[in-house]
Every structure is written in C-alpha cells, then in structure tokens.
Amino acid sequence: MxxxxxxxxxxxxxxxxxxxxxxxxxxxxxxxxxxxxxxxxxxxxxxxxxxxxxxxxxxxxxxxxxxxxxxxxxxxxxxxxxxxxxxxxxxxxxxxxxxxxxxxxxxxxxxxxxxxxxxxxxxxxxxxxxxxxxxxxxxxxxxxxxxxxxxxxxxxxxxxxxxxxxxxxxxxxxxxxxxxxxxxxxxxxxxxxxxxxxxxxxxxxxxxxxxxxxxxxxxxxxxxxxxAPQCPSGRKDLIIGQNQLALQIHESVGHATELDRVLGYEESYAGSSFATTEKLGKFRYASPIVNLVADATLPGGLATAGYDDDAVQAQRWHIVRNGILSGYMTNREFAHAIGAARSRGSCRADGFSNIPITRICNLSLMPGNTPYEEIIASTKDGIIMENNKSWSIDQKRLNFQFGCESGWLVKNGKKTILVKNPTYQGITPEFWNSCDAIADENHWRLYGVVNCGKGQPSQTAMMCHGSSPARFKKVKIGVKNH
Amino acid sequence: MTRPEKICERIFALAKGVQTETLIERASGALTRFADNEISQNVHNGSSTVSIRFVDNGRTSRVTLNQFDQAALERAVKTGLETLKRQKKDKNLPPLAGPRPLERGSNIFSRETAELSPLYRAQKIKNLVRICKKAGQTAYGTLENGLTSYTVANTRGVFASHLESYVIYDITVKAGSGFGWAQTQAADVEKIDFEAVNRTARLKAAMSKNPRDIKPGLYPVILEPAAAADLLSYLCAYSFGGRFYNEGSSFTSGNLGKKLLSAGLSIEDNALYGPAAGMPFDFEGQPRRRVVLVEKGVLKAVVHDRKTAAAAGTASTGHALPQPDNFTPFPLNLSVRPGGNSVEEMIKNSEKAILVTQFHYTNLLKPLNMEITGMTRNGTFLIENGKISKPLKNMRFTQSMTKAFNETEAVGRDAVLCQVWGKINCPAFKLKAFNFSSATEF
Missing domain, CATH: 3.30.2290.10 (PmbA/TldD superfamily)
Incomplete structure (x- = not known):
C-alpha cells in the first residue's frame, strides 16, 4: 500500500x-x-x-x-x-x-x-x-x-x-x-x-x-x-453509575475541551465551549477530588492507537487536575493556540473519506478512595441513576439534561425504591464542583461511546470513558412543568 | 464506475439462483466550511458502494463493499451465501419483493449544482465574509453541494434508479454577544438566494446582542420554520412509523382516526411531488405512496414497509429502509400544510410570546406523549405588545409535542425546506403554551 x-x-x-x-x-x-x-x-x-x-x-x-x-x-x-x-x-x-x-x-x-x-x-x-x-x-x-x-x-x-x-x-x-x-x-x-x-x-x-x-x-x-412510581422532583444528592457517568464525562467535559470547538471552529454546527483558553490552568472546573485524564494508550479504549490521524504518537494527559482545567483535546493545527509545541494527538477521521478533525480521546474520571457502599451509607436523601436514556446539552456545553433508564431512591443511607423516568439537570462547572465523593478503584469501569457525531460532513468517532460511581450534591432532579 | 445495470447483472450471475437484491449508492459531495471569517475546512468526497442482500428460504444475509472488480464481487457473494447456510430458518421472512409500477416522481437533479467548483463556493463565502468584516461581525458556516444516486434491483425483476443534486448554504453570524442563523437548500443552485440568507443571519445577530434573562416558565411561543421542523420531524419519525405503531410504543397506536392534534395541523409524506420530493421508491424498490399522516389534527395513517404492513393487516406504503432493519419505517419526505399568517403577523398579534429561531440538541424523553427536550439557539427573542422587545438568553424546553401541537394558535404561510429526519417542508407555528424548563448563561 x-x-x-x-x-x-x-x-x-x-x-x-x-x-x-x-x-x-x-x-x-x-x-x-x-x-x-x-x-x-x-x-x-x-x-x-x-x-x-x-x-x-x-x-x-x-x-x-x-x-x-x-x-x-x-x-x-x-x-x-x-x-x-x-x-x-x-x-x-x-x-x-x-x-x-x-x-x-x-x-x-x-x-x-x-x-x-x-x-x-x-x-x-x-x-x-x-x-x-x-x-x-x-x-x-x-x-x-x-x-x-x-x-x-x-x-x-x-x-x-x-x-x-x-x-x-x-x-x-x-x-x-x-x-x-x-x-x-x-x-x-x-x-x-x-x-x-x-x-x-x-x-x-x-x-x-x-x-x-x-x-x-x-x-x-x-x-x-x-x-414503579415516577421519580420525584427536587434537589437531591445524585449518585451516578459508571455507564451514565461515561456520557456525563463525554458531553460536559470531553466536547467542552475539544480545542477546535473552544476556538470557534465548530460554532456553526456542534457549537463552541465555555472552557475558553484563558481559563487554562486557572479555572475551577470541578471540586478538588476530580481528576479527568485523557489517554490514547489506555488498554481497551476505543480511541487507543499507536498514533492519531495527524501522525502524532499516543499520549496521556490531564484535562482536569485536582479540579482545575489543565488541558485540551488538540490536533497539530490548533495546538499552538494554547502555546503548546506539540499536539496531544487527538485528531481522528471517520474512515478514509473524511478529513481528520479534533476528537475526544479516551477520557476518564480517576477513582477516588471511598468504598461505594460507604457513599450510599453516607447519603441521607439521594438517588442512584444508571444507564442513559436521553441527553441534551447547550452549544457551549453548560446547561445539560440527562434522562436515565432507572433510578433508586436512597433514604438515610439505604437504597430503597425503584423509580421510573429519572432525569437530572445542571450547569457544567456548578455540577462538577458539587462532586463530593468518588468510589474507589474496585468499582472503576470503562464504557465505550461508538457514535460520537461531529463535523461537517458529519463524522462519527469512538472513544471510551472510565469511572467509578460518584456522588454530586444537591442536584436538580426532574423537570419543572410550569 | 461501471454502470449500475452491469454491476447488478454480474452480482446476480454470481448468486446462482438465490434471490438477490442490490442497493447501489453513489455519492459525490463537496463542502467548504468557514469559521472566524475564513475558510477552515474544504473537502471533496466521491464514493460508491453496493450492498447485496440474499434471501433464501427463510434465511437472509447482507454484504456491502465499495470495490467493483470481479474478484471483490466474487468474495462478497461467497461470504453472503456462506452466511445463509449458518442460520436457522425464519418462517416469517418474506421473499424479495416483485416489481411494481413506479411513478417517475420529480426531477430534482441539476448537473450544474452537483458540480459547483471550490472557487464558486469560496467566492460566495467571500461575499459574506467581506460584509461581515466591514460590520464587525464574524461568519461561520458551510456551503455544500453534490449528488446522490440510488439504484435498487433484484432478481425478481425490480429495477429502480434515482438521482438528485443538492446545495445547502448554512450560516451563523456573530455580532458581539449576539448570534444569528439562517439556512437555505435546494436541488438547483439557481433557487438559492445567498444574499437573503446573509441578510437574515446578520440582522438576527445584530438584534440578539446583549441577551437578557427571563424566568423559565410556560409561554406562548412562535417557532420559526426550522424550529418547528425540528419538533415535527421528531414527532413524525417516532410516531408515524409502522413498527412503533404495531408495538404500541407510539402515540398513534390505537388512535388512528382520532383528532388528537390541532385543526391547524396537516402533514403528509410525499416523495413523489412537492417541495420535499425525493426518491420515489423505497429501499426494496417499492413505490413510495403519498401518505396523509395528519389531516386537520386527525391522525390518519402511519407508513409501512412490507413487513410492518403485513403485521398490521394493511398494504406497504413503500417506506422500507434497507432490510432487515432494526428501527422502523418512517416518513422521509414531509410536507406540513402552510396556514395564512406571516411570522410578522404572528408577532404583531402576540401580547407576550417567545420567538425561537432554531433548536439545538433535541432529544426524546417519552415516546407516548412525545416529550422532547432541547435548547434554543442563535436568536431567541421576547415579544411584548406585538413587537420584539428584547433578545433573550437561551433556554431549555421540556415539552410534550402532542400537547403543544394540540394548541396551535397560528400556522405560517411560508413553508421552508429543512433537513432533519429526512426532508421536511415546514412553516412557522404559534403555539399557545410551551414549557421552558431552565435557562443557560448566554
């Protein structure tokens, strides 16, 4: 060839x-x-x-x-x-x-x-x-x-x-x-x-x-x-399972830190981002226990390869370190916009017929140090949500709303009843800053996203997001019908 | 590429008597993308694929390839036939469809449009960029053009071919904190009014500077055509498909003949003629019928392929996707009947309402009442006392579409061709009540 x-x-x-x-x-x-x-x-x-x-x-x-x-x-x-x-x-x-x-x-x-x-x-x-x-x-x-x-x-x-x-x-x-x-x-x-x-x-x-x-x-x-009864509305502590957290990471951190979006090159279609370049190294994206790492070398990752489609060798780097915005998904064309001498190698194309564009790499929430059982035991009024059913986020990646297949109410440290049609919503930095517990590595799981759409002409890409279940305080559960 | 007829002949000969269907897709498309007042991506793609389906005595398989030499076709047919042997018999699997008379449909091909040069696209974009720069605005968007062609044939004598061209001009203009959007599309570039699109997006951007907060709540809403098209296209895809109807997961299930939507709402699917015309046959080569889905608010019919039609005890309307499929047949060529009001009149007749240019990231929450969520984008305005009083920050809506479109107050008189779940020609709508459930920061 x-x-x-x-x-x-x-x-x-x-x-x-x-x-x-x-x-x-x-x-x-x-x-x-x-x-x-x-x-x-x-x-x-x-x-x-x-x-x-x-x-x-x-x-x-x-x-x-x-x-x-x-x-x-x-x-x-x-x-x-x-x-x-x-x-x-x-x-x-x-x-x-x-x-x-x-x-x-x-x-x-x-x-x-x-x-x-x-x-x-x-x-x-x-x-x-x-x-x-x-x-x-x-x-x-x-x-x-x-x-x-x-x-x-x-x-x-x-x-x-x-x-x-x-x-x-x-x-x-x-x-x-x-x-x-x-x-x-x-x-x-x-x-x-x-x-x-x-x-x-x-x-x-x-x-x-x-x-x-x-x-x-x-x-x-x-x-x-x-x-099952309808999921109640109101503020509750939200414990998100790994498969839903994968999409939460994808939509509210992954896309928000694609540097081409941040610079406005996706403005007319997928949108831009609130995570603008002057915030790099300073902005408190999440609470200090949150570390989100992009990793093209991750075993099992769908974005794992030796090289990206810019011919850049695979790397591992922090997007959020101790809660602070610390990096972006970059390609070789835009890396200089953040003063980087080298691309992070996050540029991929959908097959032979598309031009390579900046893409989310495998992006994972690093495990915390709390046993999962302890997270539930220490939750007074909460809900556990699993398996995404619907997703929507604004074009700057701020206001999001997710629906899940199932919810389990938690009362006084105990998982109690199953509820249907659970949804939650929030504003990205506010939400990630409310993260007060991340389960330990025993519960860390990697989930694949196979249909990430972006670009014009439209392209799909695959990547993975790993996490342990995590708890977010006083999240808005349900939708207010006026 | 070799002529489709010849490719089909070669494949049918290799299949040695097994019922075989070919779907040949040819696409040639170019797209120039611009951002920050300069061209940022510029691409051309030419590709052809053939997808071959075998059906033999209750067994089926499909192989797809994009190489057309004899050796590649032989390998593909061998794989497909081998796969047939490795499965159990399905007594419900229908044989391939036989030929049925096809209407010609509309001519929606313009060679000039399909072959617009990169220089032509660059020149049009340059015109926009020049005026934007002069006005301190920033332009983003795409200008794309090309052709797609489909040929469906099978060993029972079906042979159907369709060719269409397209040009789509889609722009977003930024003016300080304001954004404006406009789009136009057609099969013939002569029908594209580039200047009008430029004017609309630039004006919207200027008008939406310094957007204000408004408390989320229930408001009357005026949806410009693109916003209405987004919601109605969703409604039709999930509610007027034969499989979802049969399963009982659609709000049309058991409700055909009932008036569940506003009398102002009439929708038909018509691939043959009219503004949303397209391929006049489905992916099994069966004629697409004009289907009235909603007439003055009464649910009239859903669309079917042969399989869902048989299950429902009715006839196929010619809406098969490539078979077998995992989704549902759904309408791809929608026309929503215009009413008698201009958007300006709707504004003038509103004491208080919210005007929405476009939605972003809409998604289905509940299929039975078609509750959908999404964000407004690129120009949201408050109307007070018959006038646009101020631009608004974007908001999230969470709203049942069956309820919203059962409370239609006015329908726009000018329909616009949009592309959502297929083509949809749609006017503006004024709805009595629309639930804005939360706000965002811009």
Missing amino acids: FKLAVKAIEIADKRKADFADIRIIEARRQNLSVKNGEIAGLNDTVTLGFGVRVLLRGSWGFASSNNLNRHSIELCTLKAIEIARAGAMITGKPARMAAEPPWQDFWQTPFIKDPFAVPIEKKLDLLFKTDAILRKNPRIKSATGNISFIREHQWHLTTEGSRIEQMLLSSGAGASATAISGGEVQIRSYPSTHGGQALSGGYELIETLDLAGNAERTREEALALLT
Whole structure:
C-alpha cells in the first residue's frame, strides 16, 4: 500500500505543499442483530479507499476516493490542491502544523480471539438465546440484541516522513428489553444503552459480557419499571453509575475541551465551549477530588492507537487536575493556540473519506478512595441513576439534561425504591464542583461511546470513558412543568 | 464506475439462483466550511458502494463493499451465501419483493449544482465574509453541494434508479454577544438566494446582542420554520412509523382516526411531488405512496414497509429502509400544510410570546406523549405588545409535542425546506403554551 501511497506525497512535494498526507484504509465491519426472534441485521461490510489532505500556503484541501490506484490517487491529490488554492482566497491566519517527529512504525490492537474467525452461528445463537429470555413475558413487546466488530487496517504516509501502519480492532454487544403496558413504555438495557458496550479488543469481550446470563435480570428490571412510581422532583444528592457517568464525562467535559470547538471552529454546527483558553490552568472546573485524564494508550479504549490521524504518537494527559482545567483535546493545527509545541494527538477521521478533525480521546474520571457502599451509607436523601436514556446539552456545553433508564431512591443511607423516568439537570462547572465523593478503584469501569457525531460532513468517532460511581450534591432532579 | 445495470447483472450471475437484491449508492459531495471569517475546512468526497442482500428460504444475509472488480464481487457473494447456510430458518421472512409500477416522481437533479467548483463556493463565502468584516461581525458556516444516486434491483425483476443534486448554504453570524442563523437548500443552485440568507443571519445577530434573562416558565411561543421542523420531524419519525405503531410504543397506536392534534395541523409524506420530493421508491424498490399522516389534527395513517404492513393487516406504503432493519419505517419526505399568517403577523398579534429561531440538541424523553427536550439557539427573542422587545438568553424546553401541537394558535404561510429526519417542508407555528424548563448563561 505504501508504494501506491507515495504517489500523493510526490505530487504534493512537487507542488510545494506545506504539508500533505495520505491515509489508505481497508475496513471490515460485521453487524449482527436479532429483534423479537428474527434477524434484524446481518451485514458484513468491506471497504477500501484513501483520503489525501494537502496544506498549501496555509489553506487546506482534502479529497478522497474508493477507487484505489495510482491514477486515482494522482487525480485526488490534484483535486485536494485545487481545493486548497480556492480556500486560500479567504485565509486570514494561515494554518500551520505543530512539529512532530517522523514515525515509522507498526501498531496493532492487542486481542485474544479474532472476532471474524468466530463462526456466525455461534454469534447468532447467543443473540437468539438472549432474545428468548428477554421476551419470556408478554409485556415485553420488543427485545433487541446486537453484536458488532470493526477492524481497520490503516496505512498513513506524510510529507514529513511518517510511515505508519496500524491495525485497530474493536468489539461490542448489547441487549435491551422494552416493556409496554397500561400507557407506559419502559426500556432496560444491558450492559449499557445505545447499542451496549464496546471496547478495543477481540471476541473475548463478547464472552465476558455474558449477554444471555444477564437477560433475565434486564427483563425483570424493565417490567419493574412499568409499575414503579415516577421519580420525584427536587434537589437531591445524585449518585451516578459508571455507564451514565461515561456520557456525563463525554458531553460536559470531553466536547467542552475539544480545542477546535473552544476556538470557534465548530460554532456553526456542534457549537463552541465555555472552557475558553484563558481559563487554562486557572479555572475551577470541578471540586478538588476530580481528576479527568485523557489517554490514547489506555488498554481497551476505543480511541487507543499507536498514533492519531495527524501522525502524532499516543499520549496521556490531564484535562482536569485536582479540579482545575489543565488541558485540551488538540490536533497539530490548533495546538499552538494554547502555546503548546506539540499536539496531544487527538485528531481522528471517520474512515478514509473524511478529513481528520479534533476528537475526544479516551477520557476518564480517576477513582477516588471511598468504598461505594460507604457513599450510599453516607447519603441521607439521594438517588442512584444508571444507564442513559436521553441527553441534551447547550452549544457551549453548560446547561445539560440527562434522562436515565432507572433510578433508586436512597433514604438515610439505604437504597430503597425503584423509580421510573429519572432525569437530572445542571450547569457544567456548578455540577462538577458539587462532586463530593468518588468510589474507589474496585468499582472503576470503562464504557465505550461508538457514535460520537461531529463535523461537517458529519463524522462519527469512538472513544471510551472510565469511572467509578460518584456522588454530586444537591442536584436538580426532574423537570419543572410550569 | 461501471454502470449500475452491469454491476447488478454480474452480482446476480454470481448468486446462482438465490434471490438477490442490490442497493447501489453513489455519492459525490463537496463542502467548504468557514469559521472566524475564513475558510477552515474544504473537502471533496466521491464514493460508491453496493450492498447485496440474499434471501433464501427463510434465511437472509447482507454484504456491502465499495470495490467493483470481479474478484471483490466474487468474495462478497461467497461470504453472503456462506452466511445463509449458518442460520436457522425464519418462517416469517418474506421473499424479495416483485416489481411494481413506479411513478417517475420529480426531477430534482441539476448537473450544474452537483458540480459547483471550490472557487464558486469560496467566492460566495467571500461575499459574506467581506460584509461581515466591514460590520464587525464574524461568519461561520458551510456551503455544500453534490449528488446522490440510488439504484435498487433484484432478481425478481425490480429495477429502480434515482438521482438528485443538492446545495445547502448554512450560516451563523456573530455580532458581539449576539448570534444569528439562517439556512437555505435546494436541488438547483439557481433557487438559492445567498444574499437573503446573509441578510437574515446578520440582522438576527445584530438584534440578539446583549441577551437578557427571563424566568423559565410556560409561554406562548412562535417557532420559526426550522424550529418547528425540528419538533415535527421528531414527532413524525417516532410516531408515524409502522413498527412503533404495531408495538404500541407510539402515540398513534390505537388512535388512528382520532383528532388528537390541532385543526391547524396537516402533514403528509410525499416523495413523489412537492417541495420535499425525493426518491420515489423505497429501499426494496417499492413505490413510495403519498401518505396523509395528519389531516386537520386527525391522525390518519402511519407508513409501512412490507413487513410492518403485513403485521398490521394493511398494504406497504413503500417506506422500507434497507432490510432487515432494526428501527422502523418512517416518513422521509414531509410536507406540513402552510396556514395564512406571516411570522410578522404572528408577532404583531402576540401580547407576550417567545420567538425561537432554531433548536439545538433535541432529544426524546417519552415516546407516548412525545416529550422532547432541547435548547434554543442563535436568536431567541421576547415579544411584548406585538413587537420584539428584547433578545433573550437561551433556554431549555421540556415539552410534550402532542400537547403543544394540540394548541396551535397560528400556522405560517411560508413553508421552508429543512433537513432533519429526512426532508421536511415546514412553516412557522404559534403555539399557545410551551414549557421552558431552565435557562443557560448566554
């Protein structure tokens, strides 16, 4: 592949590009889904293509194609150059790339079992078995189970001499039951919502999830929610489970610290951020017990790789240290805006056909030192929420509202009753500053986000967020209906 | 790329008698993105994929690829056929659909629009940037254009092809603490009034400077077309799809024929003709029917694919997604019937109301009453005594759509084409009561 790729580099060099790169990607995806006893998806997708990015006189051009041959690479490179020239008509601040050593390397996701080598019938059997357990009650009107795998083989060549080959592999699975009765619709998912759990690695992940073994509990929880009382409204101490905390971290810290957003480059679409650059190193984002760490080297992380799509080596760094805003997700183009000599390596593209953009890395809340049981025992009037059901946040990442699948009221240190339709809302820094307890490492879990949308044209990316359950004081629970 | 007919022939020959369906998608798109008064991203993507579905005696599989040489097709077909053997028989799985007469639909392709050059896009953006800079404003947005084509064919004789072009100009203008947004889209660039969009967004930005706080609460609301389209598109996607209807998770379940929405609200799905026209067949190559979803507030029908139609004891309306699918057939070409008021008249007739330009990050909370939450964005104003009195800081709403659209006070006379869950041509709405549940800081 590198032999083909070098054509793009030759042309870009000849046209005196400031920088250019080509990424050739061969990807295979397998998606299996069973719904209500029938196959709802059984798709094996193989794609191959390349994208060429050219920075010429401070202006970007990008073109991609699924037609992989020398002639097509030549045409696409020339197209990218033509686009960059047109863009130069209105370039105020010429784009430039932060320095990065040229890397020649091969990196691959560690895994035990190749998921594509596991027979289809074994995967389908697991889904049908899970589905049958989920539907063992007539009030379960809909049950869904899914398994998916993605393998991406990438060849990345830059005008600076980087020559990086990577093989990334991820696996995921989940199941959910929807109970409907008496004017109520309630869903319960395992191990988390929005398609379940996904991590980097092989089929071993699917085996550890034990979908079938957890189906009965999932079904019973969905049914219990049908008759559970409505979640009360008012201020309460909120204990958030790991799978919901993953989305809380994602929306209110991850996106808020993407440097392209912070600088306004997403203003017209995804929005900007309150976490502006003059706050770096000073702003109290959270209470002092909160440490949020971005880590592209994290085992199991969906954003874990040897290098990002800017050819920057994977790193680990603090976004929030002891409660203070301490870093951003950066790419090479914008790193200089915070005075950084080097990018943190958080620039990724969705496949071959999209331009790399700043992305949330794996971002995790570091464990605290309180046993989880102690957090509950020390809560007088609280609620535990698990599994995200809905999410919404404003375009500066301040006002958020999340809904969860289930809530458990806590009274005088005891988990008491199940409540339905729990929601909570807050303003990001106020909320994170109310964090007064984080459970210890025994409860630390990593959850994958597989459908993070951003960019125009729209791209999706994957990343993980790890945490132990944490408590937030006097959070606004429920929605005020006027 | 080889002609779609030839690709289908080659695939069908390789399938050796197994029922086979091909969905060929070709896309060529360019997008110039700008921020902070300069071009920040500039891309072109050309791609083609073929997705092949096999159905054989109660078994099904799908393979998708983007390489069209014989060896790649042979590998894909082999994988798909092999997968068929590795599953149990499903007695409910229907065979592939046979051919049915297709209407031609609307011509929504303009080669000129599909092929606008990067220089053309840069020039249009330059015009906006120049006036913004002069006025001390900052421009953000995108200008994109391209084409998409779909061909659906199967071994039972279905062959349907559709080609359309698009151009979308979407801008946000910042003026101090004020933001304004406007967008226009069409299949033909000749129909795009760039200057009008520039004027609207710039004026909104200027008007929304120094936004004030207002106490969250229940207010009459005037939703400009994009804001109304966001909510109604959600309502239609989750409430007027056959699967959700059959499952009982939609507010339409058991309620067809009942008047549950305001008499001012009429919605149809029409892929064939009209402003939201699109592909005149579904992803099984079946004709898309015009379906009246709501007529003067009465719930009339939901859309179906062959499978959900059979379960409901009715006929498919031609709304299948690629099969098998995990979601629901849903309407993709919505037209909301305009009323008789301009937005200016709605403002003039309001003693107190909130005017919303656009919503951000809307999401469903409860399907049965379609309770949705989201934020206002890029121009929210208080109306007092028939006039816009001041700009407001953005607010979160949490509101049942079935309730809100059962209390429609006025419907706008000018519908605008928007893209949310598919196309929706939608006018402005004035609703009697809308629950703003909390506020934000800007």
